[in-house]
Amino acid sequence: MKKIITSGLIAVSLGMTGCASIISGANQTLTFRSVPEEASISITNKAGEKIHTGTTPVTVTLKRGAGYFKAAAYEVRFEKEGYQAKTVHVRGTGNGWYIANVLLGGLVGLLIVDPVTGAMYSLTPSDVNAVLDASPDVVTKTGEPSLTVMPVQDIPAEMMQRAELIASL
Structure with missing residues (x-):
């Protein structure tokens, strides 16, 4: 009976070598979105x-x-005409499944498998959403008028003479 239990524990220990590699894998799928859409x-x-x-x-x-x-690190650059470019950093941080190697005695996974494959890391943020700010020179780039909001005291006098009251509160 003792041999069966010992054999079972050895089999489980060998099977659990590289917990993060088995559960998470060496790669991670991330989704990148932007507002507005179709940014490069x-x-x-x-x-x-x-x-x-x-x-x-x-x-x-x-x-x-x-x-x-060594954890992976990426620089993600979003660009779209008429908007300011934005850069987001994605970095590898510790993966919780890597700790399972310590708990389950997977020395091979702890020192070889997970560190070599990179599975000991998780990339964060996992979903990247970038909001691009409008470029200050949108009017000159597109040639179309745009809406600019500014305090009344900053409006030139000759422009104020042509202004019309739309509504009052």
Whole structure:
């Protein structure tokens, strides 16, 4: 009976090597959205290599790790004509399933499998939503009029003479 229990524990320990690799995997799928939609997006890794280019909304699968015991880090740039560009950083942080290696005795998973595959990390934020601010020079770029809100005292006198009262409170 003792041999059966020991064999079972060994089998479970060997089976649980690399808990984060088994549960989470080496890659993570992230969704990138922007307001307004259809902004161009470029994703660059920490080595400066472009990993992905496209248009929002888009779903991309990225590697969690960047080498042995190194978390991945990405710079995501959103751009659209008439709007200011925005950059968001996505970084690898500790994955809770990696701790299961310690609890279940998976020494191989703790020191080899999860660190090599990068599964010991989770990318955050997992869903990236960027709100792009309108560029201050929208009128000159598009040639179309736009709405500008400003205090009355900042309006030039010659423009105030042409102003009409629409409604009063």
